[in-house]
Amino acid sequence: MDQLQLVSSNKICGGFQKVYSHESSELKCKMNFSIYFPPQAEGGDSKLPVVFYLSGLTCTEQNFISKSGFQRYAAEHGIIVVGPDTSPRGVKIEGDDESWDFGVSAGFYLDAAKEPWSKHYRMGSYLNKELYDLVLQAFSSVVDPNRIGIMGHSMGGHGALVSTLRNPGQYKSVSAFAPICNPCACPWGEKAFTGYLGDDKSKWAEWDATELVKHYDGPPLTLLIDQGGADKFYTDKQLLPENLVAACRSAGVPVILNLREGYDHSYYYIATYIGEHFDFHAKILKA
Incomplete structure (x- = not known):
């Protein structure tokens, strides 16, 4: 706990x-993360499951904890919830704040391979190695290392799916709100992947859930995808959940796609259905 400072x-x-x-060794800067301890964590008599939540473009660790109302459901189920930031902060790479969908607040939960991004933009390793291990070690008295799930929204939904598929068995449950399901085939993904990874599209496939699920050979896994029908990014073909569903079905990986008529991309939508996602994770993590 010495390396952690309470904010x-x-x-x-x-x-x-x-x-x-x-201080993050992967990102080489100071990082914030949120962690919710439900009432069941008091006293530390039993270890609790953990769900990581990954936020989307333009977000920090604050959006989810202040807008979604998830704490009511985490408390009901006795689940610890961890939320990292969405990119390195304060490293001042030229051009990192010129657009809202690349650079600051847009790390895409991958490890950049292209200079100058490759030194700091290592959100994939930060999330799945550094922060993951830090949480397990720093809060070992209350965290059950064998019951960990992950969820996310938009860019964070992409991150949750990719993290699960790239690290078989690390996350026992996974769900996503309006995830970027096939970044190799949408404008957001093409911009981010070209900038962070370069022009070799075989490298892009290593960070694309639709491509990764075609080769998944880990423990049994069900993907839960939630999508608002009135989401402008869905209708503009940025999210492409149908591509992921088709890939899952051809690979024999169970997938649930809930299309929510009239709902958009916002936290009003997430707050409406976050309870169902906690029910989903609790059923798997408590089995």
Whole structure:
């Protein structure tokens, strides 16, 4: 715990919503992450499951914890919830703040291979190795290392799916709200992947859930995808959930796609259905 600094702590739904900062060796900068401890964490008598939540473009660790109302459901199920930031902060790479969908707040949960991004933009390794191990070690008295799930929204939904498929068995449950399902084939993904990874599209496929699921050979896994029908990014073909569903079915990987009529891309939509996602994760993580 020496390397963690407490930034904030607020009581909510009987538990505590905390934010910590630490110096990241992967990203070479100071990073914040949120962690919610439900009431069941008090006393540390039993270890609890954990769900990581990955936010989308333009977000920090704050959006989810202040807008989704997830704490009520995490408290009900006794689930610890961890939320990283979405990119390195304050590293000042030229051009990193020129657009909202690349650079700051847009790390895409991958490890950049192209200069100058490759030194700092290593969100894939940060999430799945550094922060993952830090949470397990720093909170070992309450975290059950064998019951960990992951979820996310938009760019974070992409991150949740890719992290699960690239690291078979590390996450026992996975769900996503309006994820970028096939970044190799949409404008957001083409921009980010060209910038971070270069022009070799075989490298892109290593960070694309639709491509990865075609070769998945890990433990049994069900993907839960939630999509708003009135989401402009869905109708503009940025998200492409049908591509992922088709790939899952051809590969024999179970997938659920819930299309929510009238709902958009916002946290109003997430807040409406976040309880169903916690029910989904709890059923798997508590089995």
